[in-house]
Amino acid sequence: MNQQTLGYHPGKTVLHHLNATAKMIFLLLVTIATMTTYDTRFLMFVGVASLGLFKLGNIQWHQISFVMKFILFFSLLNILAIYLFEPEYGVSLYGTRHVLWTGWGRFTFTQEELFYLGNVALKYFSTIPLALTFLLTTNPSSFASSLNKLGISYKISYAVALALRYIPDIQEDFFSISQAQQARGLEMSKKGKFSQRIKGISQIVLPLIFSSLDRIETISTAMELRRFGQKKKRTWYVEEPFKVSDYLVIVLALSLFLVTLALFHVNGGRFYNPFM
Secondary structure, eight states, rough: OOTTTOOOOOOHHHHHSSSSHHHHHHHHHHHHHHHHHHHHHHHEEEEEEHHHHHHHHOOHHHHHHHHHHHHHHHHHHHHHHHHHTTTTTHHHHHHHOEEEEEEEEEOOOOOOOOHHHHHHHHHHHHHHHHHHHHHSSOHHHHHHHHHTTTOOHHHHHHHHHHHHHHHHHHHHHHHHHHHHHHHTTTSSTSSSSSSHHHHHHHHHHHHHHHHHHHHHHHHHHHHHHHHTTOSOOOTTTTTOOOOHHHHHHHHHHHHHHHHHHHHHHHHTTSOTTOOO
């Protein structure tokens, strides 16, 4: 597999050897915890720890660079939209007003608004690295098994596993076609003009979508011929029993979730207010 594709990459790290169900439980609990709280201290801790998982899982920057840049762009766009629609929202949340920039009309910039927008950005960079780590260190079949073990229908679980397996294949096809087009003289690298690159990409994406739909139909037909989905339950070849390390991961996830509940009591709500 091309090392630049976003998908499962086999490895021998600690994260690769963890049970997929334990990793799934950790991802769900920590994501719920970070999305419900606005405690900056907790978000910073989870954000730094989740970035550390990249090192622990031997995840290289070139494997996730495109996704991280994509997320950075849309997170900045989201933060800008929040400010444009409600520039005084932080003031209403924290109950104080410390002006950093007077601006024009209603568009002032306060410490409270800056603090709130910083927390929103921290939410992205606390949860996205966790999801990417899970995606790159978890075998799709193990992922499907973990979903089924958590009570989700095995049909849905298998569909998710197929999608995860198919994403790298689409990326590989796109890279191959792109290189073939460049070999024929169509410049699609960073050296070419932006408009030329967009035109070249559009010429690749549409045929690739139709060919992908043909593959999906072929796979679904093959599965129907093998009577997939006729039984209410199924077994999993890749299913593994829990180890001590898996239980420790679940305990850690529960601990972080309980810390969030404790912070609700300490802060008197979801928001940590340093301006009081």
